Amino acid sequence: xxxxxxxxxxxxxxxxxxxxxxxxxxxxxxxxxxxxxxxxxxxxxxxxxxxxxxxxxxxxxxxxxxxxxxxxxxxxxxxxxxxxxxxxxxxxxxxxxxxxxxxxxxxxxxxxxxxxxxxxxxxxxxxxxxxxxxxxxxxxxxxxxxxxxxxxxxxxxxxxxxxxxxxxxxxxxxxxxxxxxxxxxxxxxxxxxxxxxxxxxxxxxxxxxxxxxxxxxxxxxxxxxxxxxxxxxxxxxxxxxxxxxxxxxxxxxxxxxxxxxxxxxxxxxxxxxxxxxxxxx
Numbered sequence: 001x002x003x004x005x006x007x008x009x010x011x012x013x014x015x016x017x018x019x020x021x022x023x024x025x026x027x028x029x030x031x032x033x034x035x036x037x038x039x040x041x042x043x044x045x046x047x048x049x050x051x052x053x054x055x056x057x058x059x060x061x062x063x064x065x066x067x068x069x070x071x072x073x074x075x076x077x078x079x080x081x082x083x084x085x086x087x088x089x090x091x092x093x094x095x096x097x098x099x100x101x102x103x104x105x106x107x108x109x110x111x112x113x114x115x116x117x118x119x120x121x122x123x124x125x126x127x128x129x130x131x132x133x134x135x136x137x138x139x140x141x142x143x144x145x146x147x148x149x150x151x152x153x154x155x156x157x158x159x160x161x162x163x164x165x166x167x168x169x170x171x172x173x174x175x176x177x178x179x180x181x182x183x184x185x186x187x188x189x190x191x192x193x194x195x196x197x198x199x200x201x202x203x204x205x206x207x208x209x210x211x212x213x214x215x216x217x218x219x220x221x222x223x224x225x226x227x228x229x230x231x232x233x234x235x236x237x238x239x240x241x242x243x244x245x246x247x248x249x250x251x252x253x254x255x256x257x258x259x260x261x262x263x264x265x266x267x268x269x270x271x272x273x274x275x276x277x278x279x280x281x
Contacts, residue, residue: 046090046119047087047090047092050075050079050083051083051086051087051090053073054069054073054080054083054084054087055087055092055093055106057069057072057073058084058087058093058104058105058106059106059109061105061106062105063096063103063104063105064103064104064105065101065102065103065104066080066081066084066102066104067080069083069084069104081102084104087104087106088104090115091107091111091114091115092106092107092111092112092115093105093106093107094106094107147262148260148261148262148265149260149261149262150258150259150260150261151258151259151261152256152257152258153256153257153258153259154254154255154256154257155254155255156186156189156250156255158255158257159189159248159250159255159256159257160189160192160193162246162248162257162259163189163193163239163246163257164193164196165244165259166239166241166244166246166259167193167196167197167200171201171202171241171242172201172202172203172204172205172241172242173197173201173203173204173205173239173240173241174205174238174239174240174241174269174270174273174274175204175205175206175207175237175238175239175240176206176207176208176228176237176238176273176276177207177234177236177237177238177248182237182248182250185250186250186255198223203224204223204224205224205226205273205277206223206224206225206226207225207226207227207228207273207276207277207280208225208226208227208228209227209228209229209234210227210228210229226277226280227280228276228280235249235250235251236248236249237249238269238273240266240269240270240273241266242266243261243262243263243266244259244260244261244266245259245260245262245265245266245269246258246259246260247260
């Protein structure tokens with residue numbers, strides 16, 4: 001019987017320790033949650049996690065040396081001193097001297113309100129500056145500006161697809177460059193495009209090299225042709241429509257075509273073409 005009573009007593013002791021362990025764990029978790037909440041809020045006031053932890057610890061230390069804070073937080077003395085000095089600059093600690101030792105003390109937590117007010121005032125100042133800056137930027141803003149759409153084509157088949165794309169906007173075609181050089185190298189590609197262009201475009205203005213004059217005795221009626229001496233050695237061809245510009249080169253081992261869709265760029269090339277046209281016989 002005494003052995004049984006002793007056993008029950010030990011059971012009660014173990015149960016009590018178990019309950020205390022649960023309570024301690026619960027309290028510790030609440031402490032962690034509160035600490036994390038405090039650190040999270042202090043972080044919103046532009047404090048680093050280390051500064052938040054140092055300020056919270058300093059509240060209970062009174063006046064202290066940086067080494068004391070370092071021991072409490074397991075930080076090197078230099079790191080603790082740097083953290084304290086940073087908190088002094090931010091208005092959350094006071095720095096004093098005793099003999100040759102720097103001492104620190106935490107400001108009253110109510111100082112956080114004044115820091116928040118300072119941040120609010122700074123935010124209002126930045127908002128006023130932003131209003132002025134936005135007005136200046138709005139003067140430069142062009143909502144109609146668009147980046148050019150550029151498509152690259154490779155090989156003869158690719159260039160064929162690019163030329164077909166030009167035919168989707170049949171207005172006026174301006175052509176100058178090495179089209180006749182291409183005609184010698186890739187006759188099927190060029191003849192096919194010219195056949196379609198004859199029916200697609202109302203007017204076609206062509207600037208050609210004089211050495212290919214003999215090839216154009218039977219140009220369609222909608223073709224107007226001028227000859228430009230400087231095109232004799234050019235091996236790149238340009239085609240301009242209402243809103244597209246194509247640039248083609250077939251001299252390389254892999255022919256390359258570039259199609260640019262951009263109104264301002266196309267207008268610039270059109271003006272250059274018209275200027276050359278007006279000064280060429």
